[in-house]
Amino acid sequence: MMQIHPEQIARTLIKEAFISRRVVVGIFVLVNAVLLATGLTWPKYFAASTTILVEEKNIIQPLMQGAAVATDVSGLNRNASELIYGRRIMDRIMEHGGWLDKHPSAEEQESLVEGIKKRTAVSNLGKNLIKIEYRDTDPERAFRVTQKFAELFIQEGVATRAAETRAAYDFIDKQAREYEAKLAQSEQEIRQARGSNLDARPVSESELSARLAALNARIETTTMELREAEIRRASLERQVSGEADVTAGITREGQMRSRIGEAQARLDTLRLSYLDTHPDIVQLKLQIQDLTKGLDSERQRPNQGERAGRGEMSESAMNSPIYQQLRRELSQAQVTVDALKARIAESQRLIREEAQRGKGLRSGDARLTDLARDSQINREIYQDLLRRRERARVSMSLDDDRQGLTFNIQEPATLPQAPKGPRFWQFVFGGLALGILVPFGLLYARMHVDPRIRIPDSISKVHNVPVLATIPHLWTPDELKDLRAEFPVLKVALVSTVAVCAIISVLRMVQAL
Amino acid sequence: MSKIEKALNRARGEHRHQPGTGPDSAEDREPLRGTALVPEPRGELVRLEDISRMNQNDLPLLDAENLSRHGIIYPQLVDDPAVQAFRDLRTKIILQGQGENGVILVSAVSKGSGSSFVAQNLAAAFAFDAANTALVVDCNLRNPSLHRLIEDPSTPGLTDYLENPDLDLSTIIQPVGIARYRVITAGRRHEIPAEYFTSAKMRRLIDSVRWRYRERFIILDGPSMSDIADIRILSELCDYVILVGRYGRVTGAQVENCVKEIGGKKLLGVVFNDEPRIPQINWRELWLRHWRMRPSGAGG
Numbered sequence: 001m002m003q004i005h006p007e008q009i010a011r012t013l014i015k016e017a018f019i020s021r022r023v024v025v026g027i028f029v030l031v032n033a034v035l036l037a038t039g040l041t042w043p044k045y046f047a048a049s050t051t052i053l054v055e056e057k058n059i060i061q062p063l064m065q066g067a068a069v070a071t072d073v074s075g076l077n078r079n080a081s082e083l084i085y086g087r088r089i090m091d092r093i094m095e096h097g098g099w100l101d102k103h104p105s106a107e108e109q110e111s112l113v114e115g116i117k118k119r120t121a122v123s124n125l126g127k128n129l130i131k132i133e134y135r136d137t138d139p140e141r142a143f144r145v146t147q148k149f150a151e152l153f154i155q156e157g158v159a160t161r162a163a164e165t166r167a168a169y170d171f172i173d174k175q176a177r178e179y180e181a182k183l184a185q186s187e188q189e190i191r192q193a194r195g196s197n198l199d200a201r202p203v204s205e206s207e208l209s210a211r212l213a214a215l216n217a218r219i220e221t222t223t224m225e226l227r228e229a230e231i232r233r234a235s236l237e238r239q240v241s242g243e244a245d246v247t248a249g250i251t252r253e254g255q256m257r258s259r260i261g262e263a264q265a266r267l268d269t270l271r272l273s274y275l276d277t278h279p280d281i282v283q284l285k286l287q288i289q290d291l292t293k294g295l296d297s298e299r300q301r302p303n304q305g306e307r308a309g310r311g312e313m314s315e316s317a318m319n320s321p322i323y324q325q326l327r328r329e330l331s332q333a334q335v336t337v338d339a340l341k342a343r344i345a346e347s348q349r350l351i352r353e354e355a356q357r358g359k360g361l362r363s364g365d366a367r368l369t370d371l372a373r374d375s376q377i378n379r380e381i382y383q384d385l386l387r388r389r390e391r392a393r394v395s396m397s398l399d400d401d402r403q404g405l406t407f408n409i410q411e412p413a414t415l416p417q418a419p420k421g422p423r424f425w426q427f428v429f430g431g432l433a434l435g436i437l438v439p440f441g442l443l444y445a446r447m448h449v450d451p452r453i454r455i456p457d458s459i460s461k462v463h464n465v466p467v468l469a470t471i472p473h474l475w476t477p478d479e480l481k482d483l484r485a486e487f488p489v490l491k492v493a494l495v496s497t498v499a500v501c502a503i504i505s506v507l508r509m510v511q512a513l
Numbered sequence: 514m515s516k517i518e519k520a521l522n523r524a525r526g527e528h529r530h531q532p533g534t535g536p537d538s539a540e541d542r543e544p545l546r547g548t549a550l551v552p553e554p555r556g557e558l559v560r561l562e563d564i565s566r567m568n569q570n571d572l573p574l575l576d577a578e579n580l581s582r583h584g585i586i587y588p589q590l591v592d593d594p595a596v597q598a599f600r601d602l603r604t605k606i607i608l609q610g611q612g613e614n615g616v617i618l619v620s621a622v623s624k625g626s627g628s629s630f631v632a633q634n635l636a637a638a639f640a641f642d643a644a645n646t647a648l649v650v651d652c653n654l655r656n657p658s659l660h661r662l663i664e665d666p667s668t669p670g671l672t673d674y675l676e677n678p679d680l681d682l683s684t685i686i687q688p689v690g691i692a693r694y695r696v697i698t699a700g701r702r703h704e705i706p707a708e709y710f711t712s713a714k715m716r717r718l719i720d721s722v723r724w725r726y727r728e729r730f731i732i733l734d735g736p737s738m739s740d741i742a743d744i745r746i747l748s749e750l751c752d753y754v755i756l757v758g759r760y761g762r763v764t765g766a767q768v769e770n771c772v773k774e775i776g777g778k779k780l781l782g783v784v785f786n787d788e789p790r791i792p793q794i795n796w797r798e799l800w801l802r803h804w805r806m807r808p809s810g811a812g813g
Binding site for chain 2: 469
């Protein structure tokens, strides 16, 4: 589609309006009449609104953390409209608004309630803000009803919450009582069981096995110690028997060898200055010979001694300090071994005893143990419930004192001064504006939808056909005569429409004053 | 210029002033100038007698009110945009013809486009100029309109002439009370139009009216483009074709189709007819008349 200049469009619109002038004027008059009538019959509504802040958190909550549960308001927020539209509040509102003065029947009341509901708007402004708006023809009543709405809403909200908390408390309380009774009963049973079997002592299986395990462990460690001590004793015995011979042999042989050495050294020195025939040298040689002989005989001795037996331990060996010490240690080891053996025997005796006791436990004390266990569990639950009950009690008193959940009237209802909704002058001006806009809009739409040519340029530009001339309408005298007759009629229609609008507006204003 | 001719001109001028608004029309002086400076289109003198003969009216000239009623323009309507438009159209055609007269077929894009109105007024615009004359031939046999200008309905027309060999051409060319303006009506019979137009006599008729007076423009008031057979034949006979499309009645596609049918050679262009115009109404006068009417109670 080619671009048409806006001026051309405007001109064409005026031409089109002129062609269908009767329709244009008709629509103008009609639109004005309709809007004027709507404006006159439009009910005057006065609206009053109030905003209620439902506070979730307050100073008490952190203080009572864990001890009390503040009532959750998110649900209340959501259910605000249900609460307000509920029959309980509606009945009170009807009473307060004076609708019940005429004693309407049940059906009439129903329709009244529907009407009130329709005029009431409940909206959640924010997370915690609830706005209640009510419209009424009477500003005074609008104000009163809105105020009452806020009051009743808060009352109902508090009451609902309190009832909920109380119900929770009652439930926990009942449970606590039940457990209390159970506990008392089980304790009674335990007492009876004890009476029938005085020895009976509640020993648990686990306790017994733990004791057995400890004894077994003790035996094991003692056995180990015993083995250690025995090895030590054996080693000491071996050392004591060998030590006597060695000590004796070493003492005499050593002496001989050193004397041979000394003689040999002197012999060597003498040989440097004398011949072998020198008497000194000869003497020395003999001496060495003797000594060597003595050494040999000494070497023979241990073999002789062994043959002779231990009893013949030499005096010197007996007196050796090392030997003395070894003997001491040996006797100590013997004592240790004896002590450990005794301990093992004792432990084994204890294990036997415990095993014997275990057998008795399974048969006689089992019932008592069960009773004890039940009683233990009941006691735990009962204590927990008691704690909870105390928390519920505090929560309940929080709600009773209106501390847990607070409703604040953020914005109280005010007496509405001016009616809400479109004003009369808006209808009048809207009618005038629409009366012009609607027919021109329709013409404009037709121009766009209708493919028939109204702007000669579009033939030449789009279809590439030369336009020789554009012939304007030639008015014949008859046509002009008709037009002259028609124009005043249209003019009167237009002027009278505007005049009627103006007069009614003025009248309305005077009446309003 | 002879005395007789001057007298004739003066008499005609006075005659035309009679219904009009005053002697301020430029067209009034044209006959004098026209007769004095008649061009010589084909190198032969236009005989002044011819024009004076055309100026002579067997009928008294129609006054402005009658013309207005018939929807025909007259020179006194200088301020009327329609008159301006027709003059402009006429000038374009004369320029196109380079001084020679021509046969112009006026056809409507669709029925009711007002091609007869355009044909008659185009002829009137030609006749404004005292140097030119105009002849309108009603070829729209199915829906003729020119007979309305003739008072006697029994006057023979085109079909009568084509059927009756005894009829002379001069008997069907009728004056209508407008200076330099003649018409040939459709006639009384119009059953099978295509056969009339294909006849040799039709061609001879066009040629003879055309060559008889060199200053005469012949306008064929043709049928609408829906009678495409007639249009084809008639466009053979003519020099130019003008298409008439009416404001708010024809679509661009229709116009394009018509242009394709005719072909580019002879088509001069499209005349966009009957564009709405809000008439200049003297509101004060209207108001006064309105008030005056009321107390008397009688129509003024």
